[in-house]
Amino acid sequence: MTVDTTSLNRKRNFFTSGQTLWVFGYGSLIWKAEFPFHExxxxxIEGWERRFWQGSxxxxxxxxxxxRVATLVxxxxxxxxGMAYRIDADTLGPLDYREKNGxxxxxxILHFHDGSHAEGLIYLATEDNAAFLGDAPLDAIARQIATAHGPSGANRDYLLHLAEALENLGAQDEHVSALAARVRSIKET
Structure with a gap:
């Protein structure tokens, strides 16, 4: 079920207009930043794991x-x-629209490789939203990802691009790696 969270996010305005802030990408934002950024x-981030539990x-x-797309648990x-982007607060509008489904x-708190840290934002889909699919056997998640297609393309492409982006970062993510291996073994339909 599609749930538009755009208006809810506009009320969750932790930053003022004209200010710059950090936003953390842990899914497609790692490899598909289609918004202006300064850095x-x-x-x-600590205390969170990436999971393909959010419906798209x-x-x-x-x-x-x-x-199925990534969220954090x-x-x-x-x-x-993941990847952090320093953006103008005004850029949140297009990001709210992009991340609108739950x-x-x-x-x-974002932790950078040089040991510094900063407060930032994530877009989080929890079990409270109607699009949340939750946990399932890994093979069932892989079959769903392997066969789903939408306006932004094949779901398998999202997963495989994410797996490649994480590899390029030198990041270990067992959930993503295991799903990518299973999806690669399923012929595209």
């Missing part, structure tokens, strides 16, 4: 056949690698 830096009814699937001691802005 891009590899970073990680508007980008990588359809309402009848949703795809809390996991004490975990580290999630994702809400949340504040986190």
């Amino acid at each position: 891009r830096r590899p970073a990680h 009814h508007d980008h990588r699937g359809t309402p009848q056949a949703p795809g 809390e996991s004490p001691g975990a580290v999630c690698q 994702y809400l802005r949340e504040r986190v």
Whole structure:
């Protein structure tokens, strides 16, 4: 089910107009930044794991056949690698639209490779939203990803681009790696 969270995110305005801020990408934002930014830096957040538990009814699937895209789940001691972008607060409007299907802005601490850190935002889809699909057997998730297509393209492309981007960052993510291996073994339909 598609749920437009754009208006909810506009109320979750943790920053003022004209200010710059960091936004952390852990899914397609790592490899597909289609927004203006001042700076891009590899970073990680702590206490979160990436999981393909969010339904995509508007980008990588359809309402009848949703795809699966990344969200984060809390996991004490975990580290999630990704890419941080320093943007103008006004850039949040297009990002809110891009992440509209169940994702809400949340504040986190970003850790950079040089040891510095900064407050930033993530877009987080939790089990509270109607598009959340949750956990399932890995093979079932892989079959869903392998066959789903939406206005932004094949769901398998999203996963495989993410796996490649994480590899290029030198990031280890067992969930993404295992899903990518399974999806590669399934012939595209």
